[in-house]
Amino acid sequence: MVTTRSDRAGGEAEPVTGARVLIVEGRYYEALADELLSGARTVLDAAGAEIEIVTVPGALEVPVAAQIALEGAELEGRPFEAVVALGCVIRGETYHFEIVAGESARGLMDVALANGVPLGNGILTVDTEAQAFERARTGEGDKGGGAAEAALALLRLKRRVMP
Numbered sequence: 001m002v003t004t005r006s007d008r009a010g011g012e013a014e015p016v017t018g019a020r021v022l023i024v025e026g027r028y029y030e031a032l033a034d035e036l037l038s039g040a041r042t043v044l045d046a047a048g049a050e051i052e053i054v055t056v057p058g059a060l061e062v063p064v065a066a067q068i069a070l071e072g073a074e075l076e077g078r079p080f081e082a083v084v085a086l087g088c089v090i091r092g093e094t095y096h097f098e099i100v101a102g103e104s105a106r107g108l109m110d111v112a113l114a115n116g117v118p119l120g121n122g123i124l125t126v127d128t129e130a131q132a133f134e135r136a137r138t139g140e141g142d143k144g145g146g147a148a149e150a151a152l153a154l155l156r157l158k159r160r161v162m163p
């Protein structure tokens with residue numbers, strides 16, 4: 001059985017003290033958003049990051065909000081070093097699930113590549129509420145924490161390669 005991040009002991013990675021990290025959360029489901037945000041904040045706080053949180057209605061708004069916030073931070077001379085995207089898309093009766101899930105993921109990848117910014121995608125795309133909570137809860141799947149760890153891994157890489 002392969003191990004995953006949640007199976008591994010919480011190894012200590014080098015701190016990123018002072019790194020400005022943007023969290024963009026789609027708060028379509030409040031209780032799920034709370035879990036995802038808690039997990040991401042725990043990881044980022046432990047790494048010493050400076051967090052700024054932007055909240056939007058749903059997953060479709062997350063990529064646009066990330067781009068707006070990235071550009072705004074550049075204009076004020078306080079750029080973000082990484083982005084963590086959070087949210088949850090639960091399948092309903094129509095094709096809209098595919099649009100919201102697919103386009104938010106595509107949009108986030110476009111934002112990351114266009115800006116060369118480390119980005120962790122913690123937007124869940126699931127079929128049921130139960131699946132969502134199993135993955136969002138910090139004591140279970142902790143996908144919010146996982147997205148933050150992924151963003152920090154890319155941030156450390158970028159600092160190493162582009163000091």
Ligand SMILES: Nc1c(NC[C@H](O)[C@H](O)[C@H](O)CO)[nH]c(=O)[nH]c1=O
Nearest residue numbers: 026028057058059060087088089090
């Ligand atoms: N059904 C879900 C949505 N839908 C809303 C969209 O994200 C968007 O806010 C709307 O289409 C207006 O542009 N959003 C989620 O985050 N999760 C869902 O399950």
Ligand SMILES: CC(=O)[C@@H](O)COP(=O)(O)O
Nearest residue numbers: 090092093094096097100
């Ligand atoms: C993923 C969604 O947008 C979801 O709320 C849509 O539900 P439905 O397909 O039943 O309208």
